[in-house]
Amino acid sequence: MPLPLKEDELQGLVSMAKDWALTHGITMRTADRPTSSEVTNYAPFLLLPSPFPERLFHQACAVQQDFNLLYHRVAHDHDFLQSTLQSVIKVDDYTKRLWEIYETVRKEGIKQPVSLAINRNDFMTDSQGRTLSTPEDVNTLGIKEIEFNTIASGCAALATQVGIFHRFIFERCGLKDKINKLPANTGVSDIAGGMVQAWELYGNKEAVMLFLTETVSRNIFDQRWLEWGIYEINSKVKVLRRSFDQVYRKSQLTEDNKLILEGHEVGVVYFRCGYSPNDYITEEDWTTRLRIERSTAIKCPNIYYHLAGAKKIQQELGRPGVVERFIQDSEAVKRIRATFAGMYSLERDAEGDAAVAMAMENPFKYVLKPQREGGGNNYFGEDVRKVLRRVLDSDERMAYILMERIHPVPFQNYVLRAESPVQPNTMLSELGVFGVLIGTSDHIITNKQCGHLLRTKTSDINEGGVATGTSALDSPYLV
Ligand code: ADP
Numbered sequence: 001m002p003l004p005l006k007e008d009e010l011q012g013l014v015s016m017a018k019d020w021a022l023t024h025g026i027t028m029r030t031a032d033r034p035t036s037s038e039v040t041n042y043a044p045f046l047l048l049p050s051p052f053p054e055r056l057f058h059q060a061c062a063v064q065q066d067f068n069l070l071y072h073r074v075a076h077d078h079d080f081l082q083s084t085l086q087s088v089i090k091v092d093d094y095t096k097r098l099w100e101i102y103e104t105v106r107k108e109g110i111k112q113p114v115s116l117a118i119n120r121n122d123f124m125t126d127s128q129g130r131t132l133s134t135p136e137d138v139n140t141l142g143i144k145e146i147e148f149n150t151i152a153s154g155c156a157a158l159a160t161q162v163g164i165f166h167r168f169i170f171e172r173c174g175l176k177d178k179i180n181k182l183p184a185n186t187g188v189s190d191i192a193g194g195m196v197q198a199w200e201l202y203g204n205k206e207a208v209m210l211f212l213t214e215t216v217s218r219n220i221f222d223q224r225w226l227e228w229g230i231y232e233i234n235s236k237v238k239v240l241r242r243s244f245d246q247v248y249r250k251s252q253l254t255e256d257n258k259l260i261l262e263g264h265e266v267g268v269v270y271f272r273c274g275y276s277p278n279d280y281i282t283e284e285d286w287t288t289r290l291r292i293e294r295s296t297a298i299k300c301p302n303i304y305y306h307l308a309g310a311k312k313i314q315q316e317l318g319r320p321g322v323v324e325r326f327i328q329d330s331e332a333v334k335r336i337r338a339t340f341a342g343m344y345s346l347e348r349d350a351e352g353d354a355a356v357a358m359a360m361e362n363p364f365k366y367v368l369k370p371q372r373e374g375g376g377n378n379y380f381g382e383d384v385r386k387v388l389r390r391v392l393d394s395d396e397r398m399a400y401i402l403m404e405r406i407h408p409v410p411f412q413n414y415v416l417r418a419e420s421p422v423q424p425n426t427m428l429s430e431l432g433v434f435g436v437l438i439g440t441s442d443h444i445i446t447n448k449q450c451g452h453l454l455r456t457k458t459s460d461i462n463e464g465g466v467a468t469g470t471s472a473l474d475s476p477y478l479v
């Protein structure tokens with residue numbers, strides 16, 4: 001479709017798009033009433049699907065099982081977790097607390113050998129700063145991993161709905177012959193399938209599934225879609241949505257470590273919070289996390305998977321020979337490594353000093369990342385220099401890693417965001433690929449790729465998160 005669209009055509013599509021979103025659950029609670037479902041809005045999304053190189057889309061999907069396996073093995077490698085995270089634990093209180101829970105349950109003996117991982121691997125196309133003037137230029141692009149998420153990897157459901165909407169709008173606009181360039185997204189049903197499988201493995205038909213949620217959850221409908229997906233696969237499952245505080249007050253462990261919540265045994269715990277220090281407001285919240293980790297419930301993720309998702313781990317995997325420690329298949333190693341961007345440790349040694357000097361010299365070429373999830377925590381551009389200057393001579397710098405900044409290829413599209421004007425914008429995308437892995441330390445039961453999420457933001461924004469309001473839901477148009 002040639003952009004920009006004519007004004008009357010645009011207005012017609014926009015009003016159709018908003019109503020389609022509201023009638024098909026591309027929804028979020030409002031900023032004014034974030035705990036109420038009485039008034040809702042459409043979640044921010046793109047009017048049209050955004051161009052994404054077909055080759056790179058398939059490359060990102062094809063490497064998911066390799067990454068699932070890599071992180072599964074990392075999560076189960078105590079020595080590696082310890083040696084990699086020890087410097088971070090010294091200076092980052094949040095990681096330290098997670099580590100203490102891990103150490104406690106490890107010493108007591110892990111009561112549930114099965115892990116359920118719902119991962120999302122995030123990528124950007126890497127233009128290396130070049131502009132693309134001919135279609136052939138697309139062939140010179142690569143794809144780079146931004147981060148690997150092992151906890152609360154969200155938006156699969158809303159992304160699935162946006163993909164369906166984009167098919168609809170193509171049909172309405174007479175572009176039916178191009179629909180085969182809009183890849184189907186099986187995110188919700190695949191992920192729900194993994195959760196049901198884990199519940200079945202738990203082996204008690206009376207057990208409930210606990211969604212651990214924030215008390216204020218604007219993105220509740222994305223989670224509800226997953227819940228509906230679960231019921232569709234197995235109507236016997238009962239999902240309870242509860243906060244840390246509710247679980248603290250209404251649950252206990254039995255002598256044989258079963259987690260009993262409001263009288264029901266819990267078979268699976270799915271964390272949609274607990275990934276940020278802000279989720280642990282009171283000591284009771286930490287007590288609750290420990291109680292869950294001590295239990296026989298299958299956790300998504302368990303504490304060692306949570307730790308494996310630290311950015312420090314991602315940086316360490318970038319070192320020569322480290323992926324090879326976990327993956328023997330040399331083709332799989334190549335597939336994984338082909339997506340690695342430059343990552344640098346900021347430890348207090350010669351290597352760390354060199355990375356600091358490099359970033360101070362050229363801060364716009366790097367992103368400075370603490371061990372945090374959920375968006376809004378990284379430093380870009382001049383802020384990289386500011387923070388490094390502050391932590392230069394202290395151990396505090398070990399809490400961060402430095403990453404090469406990736407520049408995806410820009411394009412034009414329209415964002416629909418509640419109460420905001422719709423206008424053509426220069427945009428950038430980040431592709432997330434979902435994966436499910438179920439297994440014990442030495443036995444893989446399921447390992448699959450499960451749909452995708454495209455998130456798009458205007459090119460002037462550094463970070464992008466849908467829940468944080470900086471990026472919007474999208475789907476790829478393969479070019
Ligand atoms: P979080 O765990 O908080 O989501 P991410 O590492 O995913 O942290 O970074 C948040 C956002 O910052 C990403 O979604 C992306 O928009 C931007 N970002 C992160 N790393 C890079 C990078 N190396 N180059 C360009 N942008 C990045």
Ligand code: MG
Pocket residue numbers: 122147374375
């Ligand atoms: Mg992220």
